[in-house]
Amino acid sequence: MKIKDIEINKTVLSPMAGVTDLAFRLICKEMGAGLVVTEMVSAKGLYYKDKGTEMLTTIRENERPVSLQIFGSDPDIMSYVIKNDLNFREEIDIIDINMGCPAPKIVKNGDGSALMKDPNLISKILEKCVKVSKKPLTIKIRSGWDKDSINAIEISKMAEESGIDAITVHGRTREMYYTGEADWDIIGEIKSRLKIPVIGNGDIFDSSDAIKIMEYTACDAVAIGRGVMGNPFLFKGINNLLAGEKDYSPTYDEILKTILLHMDLSCKLKGEKMAIKEMRKHIAWYLKGLKNSNEIKNRVNTMEKREEIEELLKNYFLN
Structure with a gap:
């Protein structure tokens, strides 16, 4: 259009x-x-x-x-x-x-x-x-x-x-x-x-x-x-x-990569402190409906470093 x-x-x-x-x-x-x-x-x-x-x-x-x-x-x-x-x-x-x-x-x-x-x-x-x-x-x-x-x-x-x-x-x-x-x-x-x-x-x-x-x-x-x-x-x-093709459903690996890319972009644009604070809600939305995600969301809300969150998410998605 x-x-x-x-x-x-x-x-x-x-x-x-x-x-x-x-x-x-x-x-x-x-x-x-x-x-x-x-x-x-x-x-x-x-x-x-x-x-x-x-x-x-x-x-x-x-x-x-x-x-x-x-x-x-x-x-x-x-x-x-x-x-x-x-x-x-x-x-x-x-x-x-x-x-x-x-x-x-x-x-x-x-x-x-x-x-x-x-x-x-x-x-x-x-x-x-x-x-x-x-x-x-x-x-x-x-x-x-x-x-x-x-x-x-x-x-x-x-x-x-x-x-x-x-x-x-x-x-x-x-x-x-x-x-x-x-x-x-x-x-x-x-x-x-x-x-x-x-x-x-x-x-x-x-x-x-x-x-x-x-x-x-x-x-x-x-x-x-x-x-x-x-x-x-x-x-x-x-x-x-x-386009007449099948619907799209992301893999866990793609969800993880997207969250990490989103977090990196936000950190570069706003600085780590503000970015992490704002990313908490986004991460909660990304994890919505996923198995045993409530504990991860709660832990993310206490974290202030990008590296901490990345390690937590990798352990969650890849294990």
Whole structure:
């Protein structure tokens, strides 16, 4: 599929705060992700040159194509950042605007999925951002704020008319957070009404789920979030099925090699102390469901050295 002039396969790594950092994006790209998306980046943080925010925008050539996702609710600040900062970043292929994050700390400021309550504000953001962006511009939305205000169809039509190049739809309301079942019907309804690419998101936890949502909704691609945590191999499986081949299941040896590569990348990028602290959750996800893994997870949580963790994991996987 194409997002304007950017060609990708049918798989997208969804942006996830604290998860889709550079190290994990590189892993997912290696596994066949067609498009990777950064962690959410605050438009205000970029506007005020916050160093922590700018660190989130570090992109490497070998992870491209990359979409950088911004969040905010001030049309002037968002368009200013796109015009005066992001437009000139050659390594950024696509700019995505988050209108779906349900996190309380995001919503309380009127950002993320809170925007779904104010279509007029969305219209102003889209108008100003499309006008200044020199890169493909996309948005990510939810089905609505709650079950009594399902307005994703209205918002998606507005987005297309404004000049947005693609849209990702998560089939849940903000009220649902990540509970219940995602509504794939609304994704299909939006796809049937739009000419721009529609990317389906929600309840994709194995390769067959990705094929099912594409067949059910006719969406152009799938965006995978929670399903890929600890399982970047999912991209290989989906690509195999799309190519008419067998699903992919990693060996213990490949899981071990991937964890160690992930840990090494993270240590190089963030320093060992911070990397090990952040890798604990990733290792827990990688080990989820494996035999006798709870003891290993608990031990990893007490370790602070990369070598200690590597030795423990090698003994676990190879014995």
